[in-house]
Amino acid sequence: MANLVAEGAESISGTEVRLRAVDEATADDVIWCDGLAVGSPTNMGLLSWKMKRFWDETMMPQWAKVDGKIACAFSSSGGWGGGTELACQSLLTVLMNFGFLVFGVTDYVSRDLTLHYGAISAKEPQDEDVNAACRKLGRRLAEWTAVYCHSRLDEHPLKKMSERMIPEG
Secondary structure: OHHHHHHHHHOOOOOOOOOOOOOOOOOOHHHHEEEEEEEEEEEEEEEHHHHHHHHHHHHHHHHOOOOOOOOEEEEEEOOOOHHHHHHHHHHHHHHHHOOOOOOOOEEEEEEEEEEOOOEOOOOOOHHHHHHHHHHHHHHHHHHHHHHHHHHHHHOOHHHHHHHOOOOOO
């Protein structure tokens, strides 16, 4: 999922992406970025213990250094109904506590799939809809970062309505 989110982010010109597994991530990686996509396997409807430990131990001393950055979440579980949206919400809650500006996406990527709380997948992302959701999340992160951190108002999602899939109804 992280590779697909990165692919989406890189679709916005001028976006530099670093991919890190939680075991190799450092506080400097988080301080470096303007926007952060955080993913975790779903663990009983929550973020994984490794991800929680990263924020509790590695990032706690950096508390004020990340306030105001932009972030989003993604998660996968063993099957649909495994709590992936809850896991995204738990990731977003941690990020909010560090002062990140977090967002969801109202756009649909197919008739039945949106990513209000982040991109989600049952098992490894193999369906094109799930892959599109991951890419959409990364793209939106890069758009918001371009707008709010680099004053590139042309990247605002509302200026790209023709590219968006809004539910009919």
